Amino acid sequence: MPAGRRIVILRVSRAADPAMSNAPIQLAELPLQRYPATQEPTLLAFDAADQYLLTRLAEEQPAATPLLVINDNFGxxxxxxxxxxxxxxxxxxxxxxxxxxQHNLQANGLAAEAVQFFNxxxxxxxxxxxxxxxxxxSLSLLQDQLQRLRPQLQxxxxxxxxxxxxxxxxTAGDLLAAQIGPYQASLAWKKARLLxxxxxxxxxxxxxxxxxxYPLEGTPLTLHNHPGVFSRERLxxxxxxxxxCITADLGEARVVDLGCGNGALGLMAAWRNPQARLTFIDESWAAVASARQNFQAAFPDRTAEFIVSDGLSEATxxxxDLILCNPPFHQQQVxxxxxxxxxxxxxQRALVPGGRLLVVGNRHLGYHLTLQKIFRQVRQLAANPKFVVLEAGNS
Incomplete structure (x- = not known):
């Protein structure tokens, strides 16, 4: 924290305590689910920070303009x-x-139009x-959001x-102070805090x-990264x-960079295989935008497909023919x-007979055991002391 900056402790009034009868709507009383849905009782679609935000907001008179919610983990x-x-x-x-x-609006009897979404x-x-x-x-994502939000605030x-x-x-509070205005920090409540x-x-x-x-090693290509994208500072x-492990003998293969991030894997496949047909998929709009920008800059005369979705859930x-994947090992903070x-x-469903999945992961995750339950053949292609590359297929 810069010298001389004073933090004021924000005290939420007792009348607004979520345990009180006049409290705002209780998230625990609503039919709310994560996506993808899970049966694990400890994985909820909300946490104490969500309830704390609603509690504090209940102290304010509703504004005439719409209320904006940012980074609402599960809606x-x-x-x-x-x-x-x-x-x-x-x-x-x-x-x-x-x-x-979308699922939670429907489960609570609300139309999709009840909330307007901006990616x-x-x-x-x-x-x-x-x-x-x-x-x-991601502090880069937070700073980017605050910079773009400020002109939209009264x-x-x-x-x-x-x-x-x-x-x-x-340093989250420092970013708020630099971009929006002086901030106050609340007392902790159920291990949550408000600024x-x-x-x-x-x-x-x-x-x-x-x-x-930064450069894509082994090529003349450059990887451009929007704020919040995985591995945005270095490969x-x-x-x-x-x-x-991405070979140069793929011909016209249909290659998918699954969970593409900035598109490094797909770009390497495209660089080594001028006839390959590339698809980049991620659930992050910023990641897919980065991959699109990188591909178009590297191969202005080629076309590729860019999809924001839940992986291959909508794939035929x-x-x-080939899927390249460096899968995430967390969702939100889990x-x-x-x-x-x-x-x-x-x-497994999206691959043609004889098609291959190349996946990299930490050794301790034991992906070889998981893949053996899904694919008929699994073999190791490369490894270092921390990571292992596996090839899986059904041929």
Whole structure:
């Protein structure tokens, strides 16, 4: 924290305690689900930070303009507010979060139009007086959102930012202060904390370019990265281990970069195989935008397909010859192999007979055991002390 900056502790009144009878709508009382749905009782579609945000917001008079919710992990905040009759806009980068919002609106008897959604490559179209923000783990994404949000805020607009304490970046408040106005930090409640600020009309923050670039090793290509994209500062170790396994004998193969991020794997496949037909898929709008920009810059005379979706869930069966995948090992802040297992099952369905899935992962995740339950053949292609590259197929 810069010297001389004072943090004011924001105390939420006792009357607004979520345990009190006059509390705002209780998320635990609503039929809310994560996406993908899970039967694990500890994995909920909301947390204490979501409830804390609703509690604090209940102390404010509703604004005449729509309320904006940013980074609503599973659409729970927007759904709860829409149930109260609020006009709600939602802004985020996750296709899965958007899909969860659609499911939760329907489960609560609301039409999809009850909440207007803007993806991360769009800008919400109102001048907002009230905003709820779930603080993302990526500070570059947070800064980008705040820079683009500020012109859409009314003077003295209220921004309430929430996070679980263990996931709260220590400099998140500094970004709020630099981009919006002085902030106040709340007392902790159920291991959650709020940061509150209002748009200071006298503040004149300088817009900072936040995109990053670095070379794709072994090629003359450059990887351009939007804020929040995985591995935006440097090529991650897992991708680096997988890249040499992408051969130059693919001909006109239909190649999918699954969970593409900035598109490094697909770009290498395209570089080594001038006739290959590429598809880039990710659930992040920013990732797919980065991959599209990188492909178009590298191969201006070639075409490729760019899809924001839940992996290969919408792919035609037997439509892919080769799938390249460096799967995520977490969803939001929950670590595990759930998403990887889902991508593996989708890949098995999407591959042609004789098609192959190349996947890289940490050794301790034991992907070889998971893949052996889905594919008939699994073999190791490469490894280092931390990562292993596996090839899976049904031929």
């Amino acid at each position: 729970s905040l927007a759904t709860a507010l829409a149930l109260q009759g609020r006009q709600v806009h939602s802004w985020g980068d996750s296709w899965m979060a958007w899909q969860a919002l 991360s490559q769009q800008i919400p179209d109102q001048h907002y007086a009230q905003v709820l923000l779930r603080i993302p783990k 003077d003295h607009a209220l921004l309430l930012a929430g996070s679980m304490l263990k996931h709260l970046p220590p 509150q600020c209002r748009r200071d009309p006298a503040l004149q923050p300088a817009a900072k370019p936040l995109d990053s670039r 991650d170790i897992g991708t680096r281990v997988l890249l040499p 069966a037997a439509s892919c 670590v595990g192999d759930r998403i990887a297992r889902r991508l593996f099952r989708q890949s």
